[in-house]
Amino acid sequence: MKNEKTVIAGAGVVIGLIAAALVFFGNPANMGFCIACFLRDTSGALGLHSAAAVQYIRPEIIGLVLGSCILALVNKEFKPRGGSAPVTRFVLGMFVMIGCLMFLGCPFRMILRLAGGDLNAVFGLVGFVAGILAGVFFLKRGYTLKRSYKMQKTEGALFPVVEIVLLVLLLAAPAFIHFTEPDGGPGAKHAAIVISLAAGLIVGALAQKTRLCMVGGIRDAVLFREYKLLIGFAAILISAFVGNLILSAVTGNTYFHLGFTGQAVAHTDGLWNALGMMLAGFGCVLLGGCPLRQLVLAGEGNTDSAVAVFGLMTGAAIAHNFGLASSADGPTANGKIAVVIGFVVVCVIAALNSGKKEA
Amino acid sequence: MNEYIATFYSHFGAVCFKKACVSCGLPAVIMPVPRSLSSSCGTCVKFQAPGEQDFPEKNEEIEQIVRTEGGRFVQIYEAEE
Numbered sequence: 001m002k003n004e005k006t007v008i009a010g011a012g013v014v015i016g017l018i019a020a021a022l023v024f025f026g027n028p029a030n031m032g033f034c035i036a037c038f039l040r041d042t043s044g045a046l047g048l049h050s051a052a053a054v055q056y057i058r059p060e061i062i063g064l065v066l067g068s069c070i071l072a073l074v075n076k077e078f079k080p081r082g083g084s085a086p087v088t089r090f091v092l093g094m095f096v097m098i099g100c101l102m103f104l105g106c107p108f109r110m111i112l113r114l115a116g117g118d119l120n121a122v123f124g125l126v127g128f129v130a131g132i133l134a135g136v137f138f139l140k141r142g143y144t145l146k147r148s149y150k151m152q153k154t155e156g157a158l159f160p161v162v163e164i165v166l167l168v169l170l171l172a173a174p175a176f177i178h179f180t181e182p183d184g185g186p187g188a189k190h191a192a193i194v195i196s197l198a199a200g201l202i203v204g205a206l207a208q209k210t211r212l213c214m215v216g217g218i219r220d221a222v223l224f225r226e227y228k229l230l231i232g233f234a235a236i237l238i239s240a241f242v243g244n245l246i247l248s249a250v251t252g253n254t255y256f257h258l259g260f261t262g263q264a265v266a267h268t269d270g271l272w273n274a275l276g277m278m279l280a281g282f283g284c285v286l287l288g289g290c291p292l293r294q295l296v297l298a299g300e301g302n303t304d305s306a307v308a309v310f311g312l313m314t315g316a317a318i319a320h321n322f323g324l325a326s327s328a329d330g331p332t333a334n335g336k337i338a339v340v341i342g343f344v345v346v347c348v349i350a351a352l353n354s355g356k357k358e359a
Numbered sequence: 360m361n362e363y364i365a366t367f368y369s370h371f372g373a374v375c376f377k378k379a380c381v382s383c384g385l386p387a388v389i390m391p392v393p394r395s396l397s398s399s400c401g402t403c404v405k406f407q408a409p410g411e412q413d414f415p416e417k418n419e420e421i422e423q424i425v426r427t428e429g430g431r432f433v434q435i436y437e438a439e440e
Contacts, residue, residue: 004394072398077398084368139370139371142374143371144369144370144371144372144420145369146369147369147372147419147420147422148368149440150440208398210394211394211398211399211400213400220391223389223402224389224390224391226390226391229400288400288401289400293400355371
């Protein structure tokens with residue numbers, strides 16, 4: 001399966017370069033892609049939270065789902081399925097988002113922050129690996145959310161249709177949709193819609209083809225000594241790093257800044273950076289994939305993943321409404337309490353859905 | 360001996376089936392599902408058996424079983440939906 005490794009590595013290189021390019025075209029620094037941030041922005045645009053600095057319907061999210069959906073339809077891999085503990089997945093999604101917003105980024109952005117020289121993300125990576133190991137601990141003890149079932153085509157198609165509706169709302173920009181004012185925060189920084197949408201479509205299709213998953217790479221390496229997905233992880237890191245260096249050289253602007261301080265949309269509290277990503281990694285293993293993977297699976301018709309995405313969006317709304325999300329000033333007291341509660345909830349879900357007697 | 364791959368609805372189902380194979384004396388390894396078999400990213404069991412009559416009892420977590428024939432997959436069992 002040497003060819004599969006090459007395909008995954010190639011996809012990782014393309015995705016890393018696209019992520020770097022999106023920053024050049026207007027996205028916030030080290031945020032060419034961030035599934036957590038972009039779902040949070042979309043939640044804000046829909047009025048689910050009122051943090052004025054982070055409100056925008058991100059076309060990258062729409063593109064990711066539709067790119068996956070289109071390729072799955074072309075390859076006859078669009079298979080509507082669901083019914084595997086949807087409420088549990090919704091709750092896990094909520095706490096994954098709370099962990100991500102403690103760190104200020106999803107696992108995908110963690111890689112991009114590393115590629116941009118943000119050393120705070122090293123703490124995030126350490127926590128992320130620890131969280132995945134915690135999830136693997138329960139997988140080995142029989143953790144399961146039970147099987148999924150075949151669903152009607154309309155059920156599987158509904159989530160991609162929701163994304164199309166979001167695209168219409170973005171283009172029409174009716175008064176009830178909230179957009180961050182110019183210079184009002186990260187929500188105001190974005191590439192042109194057509195560029196963001198195209199980037200999402202390409203990355204969504206590549207991720208569907210390769211099953212790229214930030215959690216899956218480390219999980220498979222630990223469980224099976226299988227490093228294929230990890231190659232994609234590494235390829236994104238290296239290509240985004242090279243892309244940042246090239247952009248710095250060509251434009252004269254800074255796309256790579258090595259250090260802990262002065263990083264964009266980041267804080268320097270190492271402990272809570274690590275704990276936030278640990279919660280995210282733990283929850284993602286229990287969900288069966290990172291936030292990017294949930295979007296891609298939802299595009300393939302997996303309604304359990306669609307429910308997890310709705311959980312992520314709700315988690316973002318809760319994080320901003322309850323003052324849980326970190327900022328450049330650091331984590332909040334409420335956020336720390338929420339992450340601790342998150343660990344308790346995720347541990348209870350993992351334990352109650354594990355049974356060692358047969359495994 | 361033929362080579363088979365069983366896919367599952369959960370990692371737990373794969374672990375159980377692999378143990379059942381080993382207890383029946385069938386060589387079995389647990390691994391990620393090959394991309395050419397499925398777009399899902401779950402766990403599968405690759406095992407060897409003389410024939411289908413030698414399989415361990417199928418658990419409810421089994422999604423499908425295929426026989427590998429020169430890089431191709433021939434489906435021999437699919438769970439009822």
